[in-house]
Amino acid sequence: MDEHLNNAPCGFLTLSENGRILVMNQTLLNLLDYRLDQLNGEHINSILTVPAQLFFQLYFVPLVKLEKKIEEMHISFLSNTGKEIPVIINALPRNRNGQNQIDCVLFPMHKRSEYENELLLAKKEAEAALLAKEKANAELEAALKDLKSKQEELLELNKQNQAYKINTTKELELARKIQETSLTEPIVNDQIKIESFYEASNELSGDIYGFYQLDQHRYGIILLDVMGHGISSALITMSLHSLFQRLISKGVKTEAVMKELDNHLHRLFQNNKEAWHYCTAINLLIDTKEKKIDYINAGHPPALWQDSNGELHELYSKMPPLGTFEGLVFKTNTLPYTDGGRLLLYTDGVTDPLGPDQLNNLLRDNQSMSISNLKEKMKQLLSNEIKMYTKSDDQCFILVDLT
The missing domain is CATH 3.60.40.10 (PPM-type phosphatase domain)
Structure with a gap:
């Protein structure tokens, strides 16, 4: 695997047509606390939660075949230590050397909570500085600037979440049609x-x-x-x-x-x-x-x-x-x-x-x-x-x- 892809700031995963793990980058291995030799050739169910296993079989696989792509689907992985890791997954089916494979890119979902915690911490620091008057005006301005930056990041995340909600609504409608058929x-x-x-x-x-x-x-x-x-x-x-x-x-x-x-x-x-x-x-x-x-x-x-x-x-x-x-x-x-x-x-x-x-x-x-x-x-x-x-x-x- 290319070194840039192996250490990219997102998870990368290639599955066989029947769900076997063919390729996984080091970023995703680190996130799940596994070595490549532990997962290579294993079915993806081995690193999914029980609800995610159902979701993968009943919606992920049919949608890949029907839509020829997956965009911003929410699914939960299970680390080697038993920790549940929610991610956003994008996927595209490909044919390599006559074999059908599915390339997947994964983004962990815990970043929003980290941003919110940082935002609250920055706000408390700014309020403490104003009340105690122990910090210089320059430090206060820096804290307020940092707060504004975090707010903008949160607004951007909210926009992304709104887009995710819209996509989820579309997926539910498609799932309803599949169920009715x-x-x-x-x-x-x-x-x-x-x-x-x-x-x-x-x-x-x-x-x-x-x-x-x-x-x-x-x-x-x-x-x-x-x-x-x-x-x-x-x-x-x-x-x-x-x-x-x-x-x-x-x-x-x-x-x-x-x-x-x-x-x-x-x-x-x-x-x-x-x-x-x-x-x-x-x-x-x-x-x-x-x-x-x-x-x-x-x-x-x-x-x-x-x-x-x-x-x-x-x-x-x-x-x-x-x-x-x-x-x-x-x-x-x-x-x-x-x-x-x-x-x-x-x-x-x-x-x-x-x-x-x-x-x-x-x-x-x-x-x-x-x-x-x-x-x-x-x-x-x-x-x-x-x-x-x-x-x-x-x-x-x-x-x-x-x-």
Whole structure:
């Protein structure tokens, strides 16, 4: 590596396409308290905090591929001594000798605090000099001049932070679009009709769902609600989504799907209890040939089944939420049905404004209404209720007609 680059006043890092460390300058090695031989060839996850590992996989890598660059992204590294080091990272993908690599430049974020501390110290010194009259006018003028210089530096940092906030807003909007593209499209055929509604309380959501046609007669449906909402919950939903999409699409049994999701959450936070999240979930396998619904409800609001006679039945929870207790044994419940029934799955962002009684009445009073019209009616009810309250949770529901 060129000596100037090796000792530049910023960190420099080159990664392979799969995240392995290929090059790191001495400045970054000193910052992280490592030797090059300790990190060369290691995956970048070895020097990232747990949240940063998630952020790297779910946003850094997709953004590099999509935007062909990363500008002023905030991420946290972990030094050899266990110290968290927040940095601003810029990155560009490059092709060297037929190999895809990612060059990264890193700037530590602790400088602003240092400038603020220096500014406060300079101010105290100036005030002490004025009150005590122990310093000469020349020293006082020098202190005031230094204070002005620090203020200008702080103003410049504030401008940079404002630009960072703007860029972060753009990144959140892009992340929201990525999250929404993962949602499945309605299914309509002569056996089944499935419609859904999804709206985040913030830019990103902690709710996620999927429904899939497995073969001519079987359909898998899942709805999850991760604790909280916003960036942290959205990161977890995306990691869960990739897992349940693969499992359900392969026709894995409901109890095996829930067990894998539960294990995934325990693995995710086994080394960081402060970042621990749990999620409620309901998973169904509908067989239109056998006329049965296999389901597991893990701490989720009970789904509502309306049979062809209009009678309502709850698919209530028999298990705690995913990620709460290790070693859970999931057991599938089976609901036989006849044609002409309707199913409603929802998150607590729907029941909080409407209430379970209103949902029950909605199904009873509109049994003959198509699910497309019923979906629009539910959306209107939610909109009317939310005008009276402050919206504080993500909203999601799924309607299923078995014809």
